Amino acid sequence: MKAIILAAGEGLRCRPLTLTRSKVMLPIANRPILEHVIGSLEKNGITDIILVVGYKKERIMDYFEDGLNFGVKIKYVEQRAQLGTAHAIEQAKKWIDPEDSVFLVLNGDNLVEPKTIADLLNNYEGDASLLTVRMEETAGYGVVLKEKERVTKILEKRPGDLSRIVNTGIYIFTPNVFETIEKTPISENGEYAITDTLQLMIDEGKIVTSVSTESKWLDAVHSWDLLKANATVLNSDRNLKLEGEIEDGVFLSGKVAVGKNTRIRSGTYIVGPVVIGENCDIGPNVVILPSTTIGDNVSIRSFTEIQNSIIMNDCRIYSHGRISNSIIGSNNTIGSGFFVEEKEGLSIIMNGTVHRAPKLGTIFGDDNRIGNSVLVKAGVTIAVDCQVESGNTIYKDLSRHSVVL
């Protein structure tokens, strides 16, 4: 069976991290979300993959190339303008043989385990089948109404408590779906949505069924949701290896992975789950607490403490700092005495809408340079290529190329 993975969108709500990479490339446990998705397909024997790319496509294509290093074969199709999920699927039509009985479609920005996909593969029926999960909080998702296993309505991101059965964005279609996609009208949000295509199929009397799953399906709606996803994956990761050089006098407890050529210097105290990438230089006397992921080529100097955070590749973090409940993008330089305030239940306004965050420190995009003794207030984000001189407190979000003297 072929699989179409939708990976052309940016993931606006994950800014500033998505200013330089799309949401599918955000790392969870040091691997892009899309790599987790491809791994779960491969474990189900699905190796023929059509990847729909658009926003920052080079980054995806450079990483996955033809897919062979990941045990799959990838064909790329470009969606030049992100006009919606139905439009994205339509771009892949030329690679689906009308003789194929069915094919799989899934979002590239949701974490799934192999069993999640298997639940649909083992139970689909009708002209189209979609995988659902039960959720208490359904805002921002598509929900379905059904009679027995047959879907009667799909309601996309509507206010109110209409159903707790959420569409995961994982579908099985027959090639006939392309006829309905062509007829799908543009939605109120200005996009061609696959959920509207499904509704059209239902209205035309076609059989649309749903399969529910209790297997892992995680969506990072906002950037701060990555912390929870990271913790979940770290807790369930069974392939943790200790490579690199662990000096005498290092304390390790719980599940800890250390990559090749990484040096953990004496006096460092690490409580897992923690994953540290390759070519890092950590310590002496650094404290790393659950649930933290540190990328490749990262250095962390003495007496810095990091907790429940994601530090991406190529960062330099100097001594006596404290970073918790935070995400630090790639290639950031952070001076000594850095401190992140953290708060529970912050209200964060994005595009005029209020979003409630769990316990949160800060989120940094890529390529920022932060001087010594800088304090960042809880929930404040620093975009990309900003410069903060020593001794400042950052109270407000910094946009791209900001300079704080």
Ligand SMILES: CC(=O)N[C@H]1[C@@H](OP(=O)(O)OP(=O)(O)OC[C@H]2O[C@@H](n3ccc(=O)[nH]c3=O)[C@H](O)[C@@H]2O)O[C@H](CO)[C@@H](O)[C@@H]1O
């Ligand atoms: C209209 C639609 O499909 N809604 C579903 C989608 O919403 P949701 O709003 O999550 O859909 P997104 O806009 O995030 O897109 C999902 C995926 O499709 C890709 N993409 C999106 C638009 C586009 O033009 N091209 C493209 O490739 C994105 O990169 C992403 O990987 O997933 C949710 C699960 O997470 C479901 O509950 C929603 O019912």
